[in-house]
Amino acid sequence: MIRNPILPGFNPDPSICRLGDDYYIATSTFEWYPGVQIHHSRDLVNWTLVRRPLERKSQLDMRGNPDSCGIWAPCLSHADGLFWLVYTDVKRLDGNFKDAHNYIVTSPTIEGDWSDPVYVNSSGFDPSLFHDDDGRKWFLNMQWNHRTESYGGAPKHPAFDGILLQEWDAQTQSLKGPIKNIFAGSPLGLVEGPHLFKRNGWYYLTTAEGGTGYDHAVTMARSRQIDGPYEMHPDVHLITSKDAPDAVLQRAGHGQYVETPDGEAYHTHLCGRPMAPKRRCTLGRETALQKCVWRDDWLYLAHGSAVPAVHVPAPKDVEPLKQPVRIDYSFDQPELPKDFQWLRTPEPARIFSLTERSGALRLIGRESIGSWFEQALVARRQEHHSFRAETVLEFEPETYQQAAGLTHYYNRHKFHALVVTWHEKLGRVVTIFSCPGDFPHARMQFPIESGVALPEGPVHLAMEIRENDLQFFYRFSQEADWTPIGPLLDAGVVSDEGGRGEHGSFTGAFAGMFAFDVTGRAKTADFLSFSYECI
The missing domain is CATH 2.115.10.20 (Glycosyl hydrolase domain; family 43)
Structure with a gap:
């Protein structure tokens, strides 16, 4: 069938x-x-x-x-x-x-x-x-x-x-x-x-x-x-x-x-x-x-x-191939894994590289996560109503105008993001950006305010979407337990009907990695791995 x-x-x-x-x-x-x-x-x-x-x-x-x-x-x-x-x-x-x-x-x-x-x-x-x-x-x-x-x-x-x-x-x-x-x-x-x-x-x-x-x-x-x-x-x-x-x-x-x-x-x-x-x-x-x-x-x-x-009924007797429950992506090849795309630009070398650092996807911070011109966002389609995505990020921001992280993304006014950035008093932090479809203003929200201070080194980021609910997580090493961060967010706004309704937009939800640097200094962020798992 x-x-x-x-x-x-x-x-x-x-x-x-x-x-x-x-x-x-x-x-x-x-x-x-x-x-x-x-x-x-x-x-x-x-x-x-x-x-x-x-x-x-x-x-x-x-x-x-x-x-x-x-x-x-x-x-x-x-x-x-x-x-x-x-x-x-x-x-x-x-x-x-x-x-x-x-x-x-x-x-x-x-x-x-x-x-x-x-x-x-x-x-x-x-x-x-x-x-x-x-x-x-x-x-x-x-x-x-x-x-x-x-x-x-x-x-x-x-x-x-x-x-x-x-x-x-x-x-x-x-x-x-x-x-x-x-x-x-x-x-x-x-x-x-x-x-x-x-x-x-x-x-x-x-x-x-x-x-x-x-x-x-x-x-x-x-x-x-x-x-x-x-x-x-x-x-x-x-x-x-x-x-x-x-x-x-x-x-x-x-x-x-x-x-x-x-x-x-x-x-x-x-x-x-x-x-x-x-x-x-x-x-x-x-x-x-x-x-x-x-x-x-x-x-x-x-x-x-x-x-x-x-x-x-199919035209001939054939069994559907079993799809993997979890896909672990590595970045050790000169091209992106085929599941991934980016937004708008025909010049991908300006927003990412798979060769500048061996084994890493390096995103080059450009315009904001809501840009219609040049933003460093690489993502794959959401294919299940419930899934978990994880990534490992190395990123050393120097100002709050530089940020990188993990996102559940639809468009500029419908997304949630777990973000590593800088805070004047706390230093490097992990925080949340949320834009829950409040068109036409597309006002971003900050559910945990300034965020949580981070030690030096890589940061593990994760998100779980269970139908209408999204929960972010972070940890500092492979051996550490995952810590939930922030409240449950409304994952359902990251949809065709989110924001202004069923005819307002026509694409779909993605899970991916992003970086921006609105200073214009093109700060880079290295993503060492990415996984997608149906849950």
Whole structure:
């Protein structure tokens, strides 16, 4: 069986592509660098992260991108001996405008180097590329209408002004021919995330609707002509949990169709797993997969309901690989462990090094933990509702403007951090910074005031998240007992719904290491190890 979500933790907007017996899923990464996660599977059950293709400054520079901007809704396809990846780099979230720029990159292989991007357009986000059986290529994206009161956190239907279609000329690498608005969406509204495929002479269009919160859905329509008119699915929505508040997989929508070599039908979708009592999704929007069947040239979920299932029949008999309960990361290689990413900058050598000190991840203090430009924060996704993370830190601050530590992080106004810094009377201290989502002011709090004085030497830092509760710990040596520090903090604010609510931000929670030096002197902090354990 397939057990959903197949990609736990922050992995939204899944675009699936099959080449032979190999399946690939591309997901959004927003402001996290490198851009786009691509997972691989040969059985639809077991998935492995194999590539983040947008990895060079010539491909992607997100310095200055606000929280929840950056890489939205990639579309992965294969044609003409190439993999094609289409994506948006969004430069603005709040206000009437989005400034959403769409690009295409290509590569002969998933694992190889990908091309520099070719600019396509900026009329809206969520692009996709459809390769027709006559050799023509078609570019789709939603059209954004700024003449509304739609803004980050409170989307309005009129801003989502239908799905645009235009032909793409691969030779000139440019759009050509008329621009047509082919689909206005269903009455649910907020139409986005278009994907086209063709079967039995029908063009099928699936879109995401209802916003990316609890009213989310995959809507389906079909036409004999690529530019329409499109008729709606008999049930309108192929996948949705909007009318099933008790379903395990909530916020279901935005996905793509795929067939196995034997013609079995599946459809990806994003989902969220909220925690009681406030229905907050600390794991962000995750990727799930549903088995489908065809009836009367319409697609339906195989189990007979539009509400997504947790357990889904796989195309062949295969056991899920056992995942480790604890992962211990060492920093003795010249590259980061593949689970880790950083924020925005294409110049990682300015924020971290794995070679300046053998066996350590050296973070170079730059801007604050809330910066949109250059901050030294290296982290991995939270994949479980309850987990423990530990690190060992060597850091000698000289002023309170220098700090380093361990963080449970979502964005600039939703994080908790266990911090080593300096205090004028106590000297080196361990303390807590907490920013519990009190948007729009994003005011940081200091739950233990000045902190606890530290002796010389390395400091061991830990945090335990048990669903909605976070507790920090510290100790001075491997042999010492862990000492809890500070009160229980609200881990649930480090979620999509924390702060201003379900449409206010779109990423997920991370556990990681950070350093900053707002003096501008670039003080370094050495992290000797990191571990992540499901508890």
